[in-house]
Amino acid sequence: MDNERQLLEDADRRALAYFDGIPGRRVFPAPEAIAALAAFDSPLPETGRDPAEVLRQLDELGSPATTASNGGRYFGFVIGATLPAAAAAERLALAWDQCASSFDNSPAADRIEKVAARWVLESLGLPAQSAVGFGTSATACTLACLSAARRALLARKGWDFDSDGLMGAPEVRVVVSASVHITVKKALRILGFGTRRLLVAPTDAHGRIDPARLPPLDDMTLLCLQAGEVNTGEFDLFAELIPRARAANAWVHVDGAFGLWVRASSQAHLATGIEQADSWTCDGHKWLNTPYDGAMAICRDADALATAMNSDAAYASASRDAQKNLTLEFSRRARGVPIWAALASLGRDGLAAMIDRHLDQAGYLAERLREAGYQVLNRVVLNQVLVRADSDEETVAIRNAAQASGEVWFGPTLWQGRPAFRLSVSSWRTSDADIQQLADLLVRLKASGGR
Numbered sequence: 001m002d003n004e005r006q007l008l009e010d011a012d013r014r015a016l017a018y019f020d021g022i023p024g025r026r027v028f029p030a031p032e033a034i035a036a037l038a039a040f041d042s043p044l045p046e047t048g049r050d051p052a053e054v055l056r057q058l059d060e061l062g063s064p065a066t067t068a069s070n071g072g073r074y075f076g077f078v079i080g081a082t083l084p085a086a087a088a089a090e091r092l093a094l095a096w097d098q099c100a101s102s103f104d105n106s107p108a109a110d111r112i113e114k115v116a117a118r119w120v121l122e123s124l125g126l127p128a129q130s131a132v133g134f135g136t137s138a139t140a141c142t143l144a145c146l147s148a149a150r151r152a153l154l155a156r157k158g159w160d161f162d163s164d165g166l167m168g169a170p171e172v173r174v175v176v177s178a179s180v181h182i183t184v185k186k187a188l189r190i191l192g193f194g195t196r197r198l199l200v201a202p203t204d205a206h207g208r209i210d211p212a213r214l215p216p217l218d219d220m221t222l223l224c225l226q227a228g229e230v231n232t233g234e235f236d237l238f239a240e241l242i243p244r245a246r247a248a249n250a251w252v253h254v255d256g257a258f259g260l261w262v263r264a265s266s267q268a269h270l271a272t273g274i275e276q277a278d279s280w281t282c283d284g285h286k287w288l289n290t291p292y293d294g295a296m297a298i299c300r301d302a303d304a305l306a307t308a309m310n311s312d313a314a315y316a317s318a319s320r321d322a323q324k325n326l327t328l329e330f331s332r333r334a335r336g337v338p339i340w341a342a343l344a345s346l347g348r349d350g351l352a353a354m355i356d357r358h359l360d361q362a363g364y365l366a367e368r369l370r371e372a373g374y375q376v377l378n379r380v381v382l383n384q385v386l387v388r389a390d391s392d393e394e395t396v397a398i399r400n401a402a403q404a405s406g407e408v409w410f411g412p413t414l415w416q417g418r419p420a421f422r423l424s425v426s427s428w429r430t431s432d433a434d435i436q437q438l439a440d441l442l443v444r445l446k447a448s449g450g451r
């Protein structure tokens with residue numbers, strides 16, 4: 001017991017030292033730190049090692065080879081850092097070690113996640129009766145929502161999907177945007193909707209579905225829209241598209257992994273009409289700045305999600321709204337707890353202020369980069385700045401130089417078939433000084449052609 005306590009104290013000490021070092025560390029680790037990871041590459045030990053020694057190795061070799069995504073100068077993949085309240089809640093929940101499946105497994109987790117669910121709906125302005133499953137990712141939550149959608153569409157035709165499966169079932173047509181996120185395609189693929197059979201809705205110059213070219217919809221159509229295109233940050237035209245889908249009795253799912261949070265900001269109008277959809281996915285671990293493995297499957301028809309995801313057994317029955325009946329997982333961490341803590345510590349105004357600050361910072365970045373001679377390829381309506389230099393070679397050289405500098409990190413992308421880079425502003429830690437540093441570096445690199 002004493003040893004366990006010492007070990008946990010050592011872990012806390014090391015975690016705090018890591019944490020203190022973030023501002024001074026390279027954003028992407030140095031090649032030597034990455035090379036040193038080879039020391040992990042040993043056979044499974046025949047006999048166990050001292051836990052203190054295990055932790056020491058993890059910290060001494062692992063910590064230096066991490067990316068500083070929990071810092072303020074990481075601009076990749078629209079992922080945030082972790083808010084203090086969320087990190088602290090996660091720490092406590094780890095000590096609780098709850099199997100957060102149902103009330104019987106964990107009264108605390110059950111009640112707190114129910115409040116988190118309500119607050120998520122209130123923050124996002126989505127229908128209050130919706131079910132909210134806290135799953136591992138937008139990918140997993142999309143899978144959950146789309147299975148509910150398919151089951152419900154088939155039930156309307158009198159088809160019992162649970163008993164009869166897919167063989168001989170009426171066809172469900174799936175319409176996706178030409179710029180659909182790869183994970184939505186992945187979820188569809190896993191569900192058995194072959195990629196060749198998807199009906200692709202052409203997009204406009206901003207990456208939004210062009211309403212004039214939307215394929216026909218009917219009562220067996222599953223229409224997948226998106227809130228926050230990964231390159232441009234743009235939104236499908238929900239107010240126009242969703243009423244058309246509703247009139248046709250189609251099911252509308254919205255992938256809002258990061259973009260849904262705009263609903264909590266002063267720019268909520270960007271997603272007007274989104275509340276009329278049938279289901280939505282949203283991540284906590286991106287723009288809400290909660291730890292990884294925290295996402296939401298939200299379904300207007302609570303029963304549709306609860307029946308599709310039901311996993312009641314004779315030895316494990318639970319209420320319809322127990323988390324194990326709303327997510328893919330049977331045993332699960334209380335992943336709604338850090339989400340609750342984030343929302344409790346921010347409040348409505350803090351959440352709005354964080355999102356609004358990122359929008360302002362993205363706008364400022366775009367302005368500085370345009371002045372320096374970069375092409376900013378998107379309208380920067382959200383927190384994404386899509387950038388290109390004069391030639392593909394220069395774009396790639398500047399991106400590589402910025403990544404190698406260790407000062408900042410952002411990722412590559414392709415836009416209309418040519419290289420670009422994407423700056424995502426989504427960390428609560430990103431200060432105006434961090435933005436200044438990123439802009440200064442990119443301006444300098446443009447002047448020197450990436451050298």
Ligand SMILES: *Cc1c(COP(=O)(O)O)cnc(C)c1O
Nearest residue numbers: 137138139181183255257258283
């Ligand atoms: C990140 C992202 C996803 C996938 O989210 P995960 O939580 O990583 O599975 C889906 N759609 C969009 C638009 C995203 O940005």
